[in-house]
Amino acid sequence: MSVDNQIQFFEKQERIYPKRVTGKFRNLKWIIMIITLGIYYLTPFIRWDRGPNAPDQAVLIDLERARAYWFWIEIWPQEVYILTGILILAAIALFFVTSLFGRVWCGYFCFQTVWTDLFVWVERIVQGDRVKRKRLREGPWTFEKTYKLAITHLIWLAIAWWTAGSFVLYFNDAPTLVMSFFKFDVSPTVLGFMFGLTFSTYLMAGFAREQVCTFMCPYARFQSAMFDKDTLIIAYDETRGEERGKHKKGDTWEGRGHCVDCTACVQVCPMGIDIRDGLQMECIACGLCVDACNNIMDKLDLPQGLIRYDTENRMDELRVGKEPSKLHIMRPRTIYYTCILTVVGSLMLLALLSRAPLDMSVLHDRNPLFVKLSDGSFRNGYDVKILNKTHEDKTYALTVHGIEGAEVIVKSAGDVKAEKLFVPADSVGSYHILIKADVDAGPRRPVTLKLEDYASDIEDSYESIFVTQRD
């Protein structure tokens, strides 16, 4: 047997020239693009007064001082579980939305989509729409091609540079960093990140585009697990569309489908697929083909919705000639997701609401576990860390409860009393203390260390142990 065709291991990327389209989903995409990009580019410049000793940027990740600020919420490193919670919440919300409306996240909100959309828009403004673009790109190198491509890439790079810059602003004081750019005084770290992110934005939105969604994005691969037959997808109504074919004005629609095979839906698709082939992994549910088809239907005086958001179940019912049933929003799947969302959301809320401005952690010394003193009493050592999350210097009083006649000694330079432990604003105070008590040797006993700030009635306590013999 002979195989004529050469085996190809990698397919060459076929360039896609999405055609301009108008319609309600396109408008929705524009609006979402403006809002999301607006949030992204402008947020670092929002100010938020936190008083002295704290930055006044509303959203800031201060790596140097290990703090994250989000408006009124401040996150310390040990509260990173809040971030974990947000990620879990976001993931479940994504699954929930996907189970209801399919890949609408991909089609409208995903940054890959949004920036690609923006880059394609630039391409169209400079080089013209689909046909012009295609002709220019595939044609010979002329002066026009050169300068038009140059302008396109320059604008792309400018957008990418600004995108990278905005990212860096989230980690620095925005106005200061912007000013330092004008003074040519930027740290190599900042520059490194900016070059890296500029390059990746330029590469991903300018070149990789739909390949990211098809080959790189893990979500595209497991989104089918969130789908069922009642999930909204972009659906081509075969029963109405077939037999497809060219149509001359004045001809009757009797005995044929409404699809005139104009390929408008294919031309506008940013993923380069033909939705009439049915649901495909590449489809990001952006609805541009719906707009394109509706425009054609309007011209032909046919009802809209040959291609529409619909469910597989309803399509199946149409196919067997049944009246399509109603949309099933309440399904076991959506109910699960709602429950998980509620639980995780409540836990998060609880965690955020119960955040105290004072936190104490106590570590019992392990070496030695205890010391016997000459008068027969025992002494235990503890490492006490006091987290003063307020923006004022504080003095706290440490008291010990649970052991009769316990004496607290602070080991520090000078004469520091346990009733006066000083911790500067927004920082962690570290003290080593000794608890001395005249007790009989015996099993370890619980001891509570209590920390109070008399000035503001804030207090915190920590359960530890007092050891007097080896187990």
Place this chain on the structure above:
Amino acid sequence: MTKNKTQPKKVNNKKDVDQVSGIETTGHEWDGLKELNNPLPRWWLWVWFATIVWSLFYFVAYPAWPTLSGATEGTSGYTQYKELKASQNEIEKRQAVYLERFENASFEEILADEALYKFASAGGRTAFMDNCATCHGTGAAGAEGYPNLQDDDWIWGGTIEDIYTTLKHGIRWDEDEDTRVSMMPAYGKDGVLTRDEIKSVVKYVMSLSDKSIHADEAGMTIFMENCAACHGEDGKGIPEMGAPNLADAIWLYGGDKHSIYETVYYARAGVMPAWQHRLDENTLRQISVYVHELGGGE
């Protein structure tokens, strides 16, 4: 016979193409298996060439060529020894800021100054771990025969100056003229006391710290005649003489009847080295601060 010249094999120039994959073969064949001519990926080759070029550069720029006296320096002049030296210099420079102040400060001043105290304590801790922890334990809690430095019982005194002196000159360290020596007679071994007398005095010694034990007059008499000169009439010890306190709850060699009997019979004489020959003055002072602040310093 005519010489049969071997004809050179005719080279088969015709390309042999594998039927299944459509790929040319190399002409190598083993038991009917042919090797396909799948060239290396181009990018892979280029990466390989790049690594060769890089290695040449590396050989020249960095120490690589072994010689009898070490290795070549490399044109970049970089070695890890140099880097180590540089970072050590930097650390020493950082230390120097404190060291000068530390050298001129008295112990009292050090204990009152937070920065100096932290500096001394940190340095002392490191030196302690390197030199002292072998006997006294990493937590300074000691062991039998090796005093616990965390408690408040000091054989030779627990003020910071006392600790410093002990560190500097050691205990029973023959090589140091100023070393501290205390000598307890071996009452049993040397025949000073009989077994019964020792038993009697041991009971008296135990009664000093344990009020539930009632010792007889005889034990007390023996104690007053033999032990009180060093340990004091009340048994509370005399730090100047290095005589341990026998009336407290802490025992260096064990506080049970058998241990104390052995102590009286054979006597004990622990040794601590003098550290002034091995550690510099600053380190000695830093360890003093650290040990003093462990919690039992007087």
